[in-house]
Amino acid sequence: MSKGLLIVLSGPSGVGKGTVCTALRSRVPELVYSVSATTRSPRLGEVNGVNYFFKSREQFMDMIDNDQLLEYAEYVGNYYGTPRDFVEETLATGKDIILEIEVQGALKVKEKFPDGIFVFLMPPSLDELKDRIQGRGTESQATIDHRMSVAVDEINLLQHYDYAVVNDEINLACKRIESIIIAEHCKVRK
Ligand SMILES: Nc1nc2c(ncn2[C@@H]2O[C@H](COP(=O)(O)OP(=O)(O)O)[C@@H](O)[C@H]2O)c(=O)[nH]1
Numbered sequence: 772m773s774k775g776l777l778i779v780l781s782g783p784s785g786v787g788k789g790t791v792c793t794a795l796r797s798r799v800p801e802l803v804y805s806v807s808a809t810t811r812s813p814r815l816g817e818v819n820g821v822n823y824f825f826k827s828r829e830q831f832m833d834m835i836d837n838d839q840l841l842e843y844a845e846y847v848g849n850y851y852g853t854p855r856d857f858v859e860e861t862l863a864t865g866k867d868i869i870l871e872i873e874v875q876g877a878l879k880v881k882e883k884f885p886d887g888i889f890v891f892l893m894p895p896s897l898d899e900l901k902d903r904i905q906g907r908g909t910e911s912q913a914t915i916d917h918r919m920s921v922a923v924d925e926i927n928l929l930q931h932y933d934y935a936v937v938n939d940e941i942n943l944a945c946k947r948i949e950s951i952i953i954a955e956h957c958k959v960r961k
């Protein structure tokens with residue numbers, strides 16, 4: 772049995788990663804989603820173990836010390852990390868897995884999984900990005916400003932990715948990512 776594909780989806784806050792991932796999972800039900808650990812507080816409606824594993828700083832530091840994270844990063848004042856065992860076990864069973872993570876973490880994953888597929892979700896414009904993150908209404912103005920300045924740095928690291936997908940329209944963005952996954956399965960690996 773061949774190993775599954777490791778797909779990394781990054782992109783600035785508010786670009787629509789969560790929305791696109793949810794749509795993608797209903798279009799491609801066999802695609803497994805990696806649930807990250809974070810020290811961020813849950814937003815209204817977020818469920819522990821579904822959206823994230825919500826951890827205290829101490830619990831998160833323990834996960835780092837016990838080598839339970841494939842990668843982790845600090846982003847706008849909170850820690851985020853990918854539980855290692857779940858990713859490795861999923862790939863070993865031949866299933867594809869998608870990690871929705873920010874750029875620093877994605878670059879660390881690339882060192883460990885050079886055969887991973889790195890997809891960057893792009894906003895149609897920076898103005899549209901700001902409108903989306905503001906429209907979601909989950910962040911304070913100071914956090915939005917911080918996330919917008921991080922967004923510019925993140926977009927500057929696009930050259931480390933294999934694919935850039937513009938999220939102009941959710942179904943179109945999903946179709947593009949689905950096409951990438953299909954093409955990668957057909958690829959002749961040398
Ligand atoms: N490195 C890393 N980044 C993560 C992980 N999980 C989520 N992130 C990223 O952390 C950033 C902030 O996530 P979040 O607070 O949920 O905000 P949102 O992306 O604006 O909904 C986003 O870029 C996520 O993709 C992870 O396990 N590792």
Ligand SMILES: Nc1ncnc2c1ncn2[C@@H]1O[C@H](COP(=O)(O)OP(=O)(O)O)[C@@H](O)[C@H]1O
Nearest residue numbers: 784785786787788789790903907938939940941
């Ligand atoms: N293609 C799109 N067109 C218009 N609005 C979108 C699109 N994709 C996502 N959104 C909206 O933008 C906001 C941010 O999306 P979200 O998925 O939370 O982003 P992220 O996970 O990247 O931070 C949400 O209110 C969402 O409904």
